[in-house]
Amino acid sequence: MGTVDLIKNLAKRIMPARGRYMIRQILNAPLRGMSSAQYWTRHNVTEHRRFANAQSSIEYFNWRNSQYPGSIELLPLDQASGKVVLDYGCGPGNDLVGFSLYSKPKRLIGADVSTSSISEAKARLATHGFNDVELIALSDASVAMPIADRSIDIVHSAGVLHHLPDIEQALREIRRVIADAGYCQIMVYNYNSIWMHLYAGYIYKKMFSWRKQIRKQDIFKITTDGEECPIVNCYMPDQFAAIAGRCGFRCEFQGAAMSLSEMMWLPQRFEALKDESLDPEGREFLLNMTFDQRGFPLHRGHVAGVNSYYRLYPV
16 A cells, blocks of 8 residues: 555544545546647546456446436437447547447548547447547547548547537537538537536535535535546537537537436535525526426426537538
8 A cells, every 4th residue: 555545544433524535635636737639648537447358338328327317318329330430538438339239330430639548548448349430539628530531421529528628618629520411410518407407506516515615516516427537518408509609510409318426416506505505596497396207306397417419400
C-alpha cells in the first residue's frame, strides 16, 4: 500500500466527513487542471474493466443499459445495418459492441481522445471477434477528424458532447462528415432532471452541509462524473436545439431516460418540498411533476431523467 492510500485509510478511520473531504482534496490536487484527454484516459465508464470473454462483455452491456431504463430505445444500436457509423467518443467500446452485435454496419468507426479507452475498446471487440472496427485516437487540441466529408451515415454520441470545451466546434466538424441523408443520435445531460433539481438541489446539500451555498448547477458538475472531471455541461431541450441549429442541424428532442439512482432518490422529494431552503425553481419542478404508467416522473410530459436524447438532421 502506498503512502497516499495509507493517508486515505487513516483519514477514513479517525476523521469526520468534512476532514476526509479536505484530505481527499489535498491528495487529488494534482488531478485538477487536467485536460479532457488526460482525465478520460485516467477514468472511463467501465473503470478500465477487462473482459475475459464475449459472454462477460455482453452481460456488462446489458447491465449498463439496465441502469438507464428506456435509453436503448432512445439511442438504438440495432438500426445501422448497411450504414457507415461513427461512434464519436466511443470510450472503451460499449456501444461499438452493441452496434456489432445488433446491426451489420457497412463500416463502423470509433473515435475518442482517451488512449486507454481506445486500447480497451480494441481488446474488448477482439473478444467477440469484431476485428474490423476502425479505431481513431483524436487530439485534445483540435476537433478535426481524419474522416472524409459527407462520408458518415450515422453519428452516434452518447454522453460526450457535454464534456467538450467547445460543443459548437465539435458539432460543425460532425456536420462536415455527416452525409446529407444521414443523421446524428446524441445523448447529453438533461437540466430538467431529478439529478439537477432534487439530488444536486437538495439531497447533496443536506448530506454535505458545508456546501449548501454552492449552486446546484455546480453540484451537478461534481456529482455526475467525478469532482476532477474538467468539463460537465447540461442542457434544456431548447438550448441544445439552438446550439445544433447554429451548427447546421435540425434538432428533434427524443425524450429522456431516468437513471436508477434518480429513482432511488425520488421518495425524498416530499422532504425537499417541506424544506424552505429548496430553491424556487426546484420547488416548482417537484410540485408539478406527473408520472407515467411505469412510475417514472415527468416534467412537461417528458421523463425527468438525467440523460436527454436528440436526433440531428443536416440542413
